[in-house]
Amino acid sequence: MDALIPILNKLQDVFNTVGSETIQLPQIVVVGSQSAGKSSVIENIVGRDFLPRGIGIVTRRPLTLQLVYTPAEDKEIRCQHLGIPVPNQNEFALFAHQKDKIYTDFNEIRQEIEAETERLGGKKNISKEPITLKIYSPKVVTLTLIDLPGITKIPVEDQPADIEQQVRDLILHYISNPNAIILAITPANIDFSTSEAVKFAKEVDPEGRRTLAVLTKLDLMDRGTDAYDVLCGRIIPVKLGIIGVINRSQEDILQKKPIEEALRYESAFLQKTYPSIANRNGTPFLAKTLNRLLMHHIRDCLPSLKARMNQMVSHFQTLVNSFGEPIEDKGRLLLQIITKFASNYCATIEGTAKNIEVSELCGGARICYIFHETFARALESINPMDNLTKFDILTAIRNANGSRPALFVPEISFELLVKRQIKRLEDPSLRCVELVHEELQRIIQHCGAQQEFIRFPRLHEKIVDVVAQLLRRRLPETNRMVENLVGIELAYINTKHPDFHEAGIIHKALTGEDTTLTASKQDNRMTDETTLGRSNPSNQVLTQRNGPVANGIQSPTHSSHVVNSSPIMAPLGDGTTINTRKLSQREQRDCDVIERLIRSYFFIVRKNIQDSVPKAIMHFLVNFIKDQLQSELVALLYKTSTNEHEDLLNESSHIAQRRKDAQEMLEALHKANQIISEVREAHLW
Numbered sequence: 001m002d003a004l005i006p007i008l009n010k011l012q013d014v015f016n017t018v019g020s021e022t023i024q025l026p027q028i029v030v031v032g033s034q035s036a037g038k039s040s041v042i043e044n045i046v047g048r049d050f051l052p053r054g055i056g057i058v059t060r061r062p063l064t065l066q067l068v069y070t071p072a073e074d075k076e077i078r079c080q081h082l083g084i085p086v087p088n089q090n091e092f093a094l095f096a097h098q099k100d101k102i103y104t105d106f107n108e109i110r111q112e113i114e115a116e117t118e119r120l121g122g123k124k125n126i127s128k129e130p131i132t133l134k135i136y137s138p139k140v141v142t143l144t145l146i147d148l149p150g151i152t153k154i155p156v157e158d159q160p161a162d163i164e165q166q167v168r169d170l171i172l173h174y175i176s177n178p179n180a181i182i183l184a185i186t187p188a189n190i191d192f193s194t195s196e197a198v199k200f201a202k203e204v205d206p207e208g209r210r211t212l213a214v215l216t217k218l219d220l221m222d223r224g225t226d227a228y229d230v231l232c233g234r235i236i237p238v239k240l241g242i243i244g245v246i247n248r249s250q251e252d253i254l255q256k257k258p259i260e261e262a263l264r265y266e267s268a269f270l271q272k273t274y275p276s277i278a279n280r281n282g283t284p285f286l287a288k289t290l291n292r293l294l295m296h297h298i299r300d301c302l303p304s305l306k307a308r309m310n311q312m313v314s315h316f317q318t319l320v321n322s323f324g325e326p327i328e329d330k331g332r333l334l335l336q337i338i339t340k341f342a343s344n345y346c347a348t349i350e351g352t353a354k355n356i357e358v359s360e361l362c363g364g365a366r367i368c369y370i371f372h373e374t375f376a377r378a379l380e381s382i383n384p385m386d387n388l389t390k391f392d393i394l395t396a397i398r399n400a401n402g403s404r405p406a407l408f409v410p411e412i413s414f415e416l417l418v419k420r421q422i423k424r425l426e427d428p429s430l431r432c433v434e435l436v437h438e439e440l441q442r443i444i445q446h447c448g449a450q451q452e453f454i455r456f457p458r459l460h461e462k463i464v465d466v467v468a469q470l471l472r473r474r475l476p477e478t479n480r481m482v483e484n485l486v487g488i489e490l491a492y493i494n495t496k497h498p499d500f501h502e503a504g505i506i507h508k509a510l511t512g513e514d515t516t517l518t519a520s521k522q523d524n525r526m527t528d529e530t531t532l533g534r535s536n537p538s539n540q541v542l543t544q545r546n547g548p549v550a551n552g553i554q555s556p557t558h559s560s561h562v563v564n565s566s567p568i569m570a571p572l573g574d575g576t577t578i579n580t581r582k583l584s585q586r587e588q589r590d591c592d593v594i595e596r597l598i599r600s601y602f603f604i605v606r607k608n609i610q611d612s613v614p615k616a617i618m619h620f621l622v623n624f625i626k627d628q629l630q631s632e633l634v635a636l637l638y639k640t641s642t643n644e645h646e647d648l649l650n651e652s653s654h655i656a657q658r659r660k661d662a663q664e665m666l667e668a669l670h671k672a673n674q675i676i677s678e679v680r681e682a683h684l685w
Contacts, residue, residue, distance in 0.1 A: 004298040005142040005291070009066045010675045012132070012144065013096065014668045023309065023672070024177045026298045027064075027146055028290055031171055031197045032185030034150030037216035040247035041185060042147055044283040045290075047139045047259050048091070050106040051147075052114045061117050062130040062174065063147040070136040078136060091139070096132035109133070126166040128173065141291040145183070146174060151196045176204050179301045181240070181293055182211045188244065189220045192230045198238075208239040212293065214286065215244040219269055231277060240293060244274070244281040306676055309669055316666040323659035334459070335638055341463060342630035344447040349626060363443050367622065370435045371614040378428035379610050384421050384602035390583065390591045393417065397590055409590050415493045418598045422605050426486040429613045433478050436617050440471055440625060459637075466636050470625060478620040485612050489605045499604050 008026060015023055032038040039051040039059075046067065052058045070078050072090045079086045084094070089104040095112060103109050113131060120127045126149060148171055155163045175182050182205060184197035192198070192215070201211040215227055229235050231244050246266040248257055263283055270278040279285070347353040348363035361369055396417055400410035444467050494500070583591065 004295050004302075005144060006068065007675055008144055008294075008298055009068065009134070011672050012064065012066070014671045014675070023305070023312070024179045025305070026179045026181070026294065026301045027144055027174075027177070028181045028183055028294055029146045029148065029174045029177075030183045030185060031148060031175060031200055032150060033187075033196045034152050036150065036185045036187050036197070037245075037247040038147060038150060038185045041214060041216060041245060041283070041286070042145060044245065044247070044259060044263065045140070045143070045145075045287045046135060047137070048106045048135075049253070049256075049259070050093075050109045050113075050135075052110055052117070053253070059117075059147060059149045060125065061120065061127045061149075062170070063113065064130045064132040065145045065147060066132070066134045067140040067143040067145075068134060068136045069138070069140055069142045071138050075136075091135070091137040093133060093135045096134075125160060126163070126170055128170060141287045143287065143291050143294060145290075148174060151200070171200055172204065175200060178210075179297070179305075180210065181290075181297055183290070184211055184213045184238075186213060186215055187217045187220075188215045188227050188230070189217055189222070192235050198236065208237070210240070210297075211238055212240040212289070213238045213242040215242055216247050218244045218273070219246050226273065228274065228277075231274070231281065241280075241289070243286045243289065244270070245283050245286060246270075302676070306673075309672055309676070313666065313669045313673065316662050316669060319662045320659065320666055323655060323662065331638070335634070337456075337459065338463070338633045338638060339630065341447055342633060345443055345467075345629060346626045348443050348446060349622065357446075362446055363439070366439050366442075367436055370432060370439065371617075374435065375428065375432040375613070376610060378431065379425065379606050382424055382428070382606070384599045385595060386421075386424075388417065388421065388598070390588075390595075393591045393594045394583070394587055397594065409593050411495070414594055414597050414601075417594060418493060418601050419490050421598060421602050422486065422489050425489075425606060425609050426483060429482045429486060429609060430479060432613055433475070433482055433617055433621070436621060437471060437475055437478075440622070441468060444468070462637060463633060466633055467625075467629065470628065470632050471621075474621055474624055478617060481616045481620050482613055485609060485616060489608065493601065495601075497601075497604055500601060 011023075011025055012027075015025070030038055030042065039053065042065065043049055043051055046065075051063075068078075070090075075090060076086050082094075084100075084102055087102050087104050091104065093103040093106075093109050095101070095103070095116070097116065098112070103112070113133070116131050117127075120129050130146070149167050151171070152167060153164055155161055160166065174180060182201045184195065184201045186192060186195040186197050195213075198211075198213060201208070201213075205211050215230060218227055221227065227244060231242050233242055246262075246269055248259070248262045252262060266282055267278075270281050274281060344353060349367070351364045353363070393413070396413040397410060400413040400416070444464050
């Protein structure tokens, strides 16, 4: 299981090169207040002075510290594996940003950390970009730590006003990783319940399952007090434990007191002051505990980590494929994109597209719905007798008769009235053309969602423009054809239409072949005689008083009066309209005949329009676009100059950068999978 931490270090190296934070690797994050002794704890574990020190926030960038146990006899093999020359010293270090330079002087390491911190973070600012340092030594245990800036409250000197929030955000960013072990550093000379580090840990790990507390400066506690209760977890229990250590004082650091001597002092102090728990405290025990916790933590996280990386490999492979390969022959690529778009457009209309919508109707399915649902309902909603009253019919009949009284219903009145109703079919027919035109435009956007158009936005805009122009050119001709279909029906009222059965029935009735209507005609003649006033004195009086009455309509030079004693007399107006009144039996019969004829013939025409308009739209608009789309695109886009090809296939910088990032991430994931595959099952137990 000792091989797990080097595996983790390799994974960190791989993902640091792409700057990815999507993979949450197991790690130990060191958190503590400013001057809590974080640097001293880390240096004691390493056994070397190498961290910057000073007043205020010295650590302003995360430091990823990878400790690799390297015995002296294995140094040469290790260097060969790393591809570096073998140094003279047994302890050496490498920075991730300077892979070719080997550091054997730890003072130089400190200077490089300070220089790299100021390069990105400046003098006082906090940066999230980590510094990665690997230390190979026979004196360390294999371990990986991340040292974060110390928690501060008040900005000093020229620090930004929000320095506290910056530090807080950075700490939470690292410890929120569910695979991170939190090393909470707290000095023993303050109340443990007020520890800022433990408070941070409680926010993201309330049960303390991944928190290990370290109590520093045990030798600086007030006389008469001890940390027994804290170290035994009686004050605030911490699941992974609380370990006490002793740091070097500032005087020891200035006098360059060796860390080996400091560790001997620590061991003696613990044996003297905390004899019963001395073997469970101190820096050596802390280093071994961290090594053990990290290895077990890696073992627990490795299966889910492998599954997560496999998912990401699939995702980024799809992403890289969607961005396409770098362009070699732009003319060939342009022709391929045009052909693919035209094929997808036609397939969407025909219903053979690969990506079928499940949320809504689109393409040919929606056109079919427009024809057989929307257009059909619109036609069926038109009542053949809307805006046509019986008195309108009666007026048309009388106007068709002119000055001569008619024995039969004039055919011209039927033609005039039915044409008026047929004309009403034109608006829904043109609206049907408009709906299909809109759907053909929507198909452009549906086909334009393919990755080539995301990659080449200029080409997408041009194709959309060409297709829209083609549709606009074809729309007026389609509208004219639909108007002509209605015009054809208006041009000739075919009363001999084989489906116009109503005309034959009414003809038989009017010629006496229908005995029911013949009796009605006889009754009607008797009524007409009464209407003429031959035996009614009141009619003669009305005639003498108001002038001549002809066919129920009085001369326009005389005023009108309603005669209640004669219910079949017309109320007379200004002589040009017929007001509401009770119709005579003959008038009622004539109106019924015309109404029946209008209804019957209107339904025939409506059936013809419902059948012919979709056919005309398909022929003049839909099929035309399908047949001409590719040739139109080739003529306007492909058969152009090379410079225009360059312009159309000019890939956006955003897409180019995304492809590069995705390729780098995919390579990193493949490397990570290879590294994990090196872990044998035996290493996990």
